[in-house]
Amino acid sequence: MKTIKLIILAAIGTFVTSCDSNTYSEISGFTAMPTYEANIKPIMVAQCTSCHSANGTEPGSPLENYQEVVDYAESISCRIDGQDCGLMPSSGRIPQVQIDMFNLWVAQGFLQQ
């Protein structure tokens, strides 16, 4: 019984030390010229459209295509920042790199392609 316990402990110990760590920033991609198709759409699909779509729980504010995202851009900026508006998504703040990229996309005039 004691031996089994030691084996389990050793196995877990090895597991813990054998893995290296990364931050979200390290694994994230960042572009200085973000476009809707290449950069913004993947963020929307990953973070927003599960609710904000015609078949989601927030059909009144869909974010499924370029025009819809442009129309709501100001509100999205405020919501994903969460300082002056209620934070979105409700599951927690999205990675900072993605927030920065969205704001850059807005500042550069909503490049589509």
Added chain:
Amino acid sequence: MNITKFLFSALLLFTVTLVSAQDDLMKELDSVPNAKQPSSSAFKALQVCNMQSTKMASKNEWYFLVSHRFGDLKEGINNFFGLDNALTRIGGIYGATGWLSLGVSRHTYNKTFELSVKYRVANQYENGFPVTIVGYNTMDINGSKFDKVLYPEFKLTNRLAFSSQLLISRRFSDAISFEINPVYIHKNLYDIQPDTESKDLFVVGLGGRCKLSKRISLNLEYAARMNPKEQEYYHNPLTVGFDIETGGHVFQMVFSSSQPMNDISYFSNTTGKWDGGGSIYFGFNMYRAF
């Protein structure tokens, strides 16, 4: 005539029972009473509120568990006191032996699969060893989709995170129990907001249980992070709960400053707090033993 027959049979049955009962008594006299008995477990449920208690599943016992943490209570009627944004945990625990149990559960938060192993190292004895010591390890597998475009440098090992915990409890009386848990957490992917967390975190969890009546107890737990980053983005979790014993299961109602329920996120990524207008989450744990 019938009555005599009935009485006679009843008498016969009574005598037989009496004789076999005497046999049992004789057996009890023969056996030497055990000098040291392990104390009954310090906690009634497998969790204090959210963190693990030192209670183990019995041998070959299966537990089915469902937990919910509803959304932010302070949003009030807007999200129907949290009903709109509930997190769910669903899972099972199997007692392989009396001292070892294995568990698996799935959490809404980060689509996490949590594998756990819990093993008792020492037991508290009446007039003997003073505390119960249990080891507890969890491995989280983050099941979220990592888009190649958004996360070009993503590796498969980034999905994993680990916690190693030592649960040390003492039952002071029938009504009062305490527990202290040193915890070590290691993450292969961290810092979703820059400079808010480190890859390795030490935590000391404290928990207590106070029986209010035969079926209800009040539980309280708090966890202090020993080496948090300076930025006040995450907070130390504080949870208060009630155990309500029903026939086949223990029902736990909790109010927590953490919405996520997996141990790693609970100890390291609590965003709510009790003071200063922070978020509080209502929820429950339900265990069914088979």
